[in-house]
Amino acid sequence: MNSIFLLIEDNTIDQVVTAQLLRKMIGATQIFVVKNGIEAIEWLKKCRDQFCQPLVILLDVRMPEMNGFEFLDAYDELPNEMRKETSIYMLSSTLDPGDIQKAKQNKHVAEIFSKPFPVQKFKDLL
Template sequence: MDHNYTFLLIEDNVIDQIITSKLLKNALTMSEINIVNNGEEAINWIKTHKCKLNKSLIILSDIKMPVMDGFEFLSKFDKLSEDLKKETQIFMLSSTLCGNEIYKGRCNPYVGDVMTKPLPIKKFISMICPPLKHQA
């Protein structure tokens, strides 16, 4: 599958990192998934790499993480420059069954959807293919 995006996985659990990246690599026939362990590392990654990308960025973020959780990440993401935020779509992944967290995630203007782990790959692909809505 031809894709015009880069993936950033924000996940503190190594097993979930492996499972999610394998699902993405197999379904989208891609070789690289960028992985960071928490929201703070994600903000630093975006600041360092986003302007160098010539593709849209798709972020898959866990909700509960040490250092900076998914909601704190969204708050910091909101404060980034428009250049860093443009052409970025965020999806949250969680093993939580907490209705409040799911609702809070889905109400965030940057979040495309909140999905349960493991990543429901068919549903996810249907959301990103065709390419991102705001691509020209």
């Protein structure tokens, strides 16, 4: 797996489990973890240009400070150069029909998954 992964997740257990699944099931070697959308935007501004590989973002829906949808709004404002070769997959433990619809309508979201992270289904998509 040649991609870089950015996991945007506030729950520590979900962070550890998802990172382990990415390593074991997909062979991911570069996994960065941030706790909310604010930290993710800061990471993108600071670090994205350091990598030429594709970026896969796993984005939690419900987080404090800046939730997944607020992140997507801020992400949309970033320069195109920071958003190139990036795929965003949303993760939600509460698959609210409104959240599903909102995610599916967002041009940046490739797919929305329910938690726990369905790594095999995700691997098949890659």
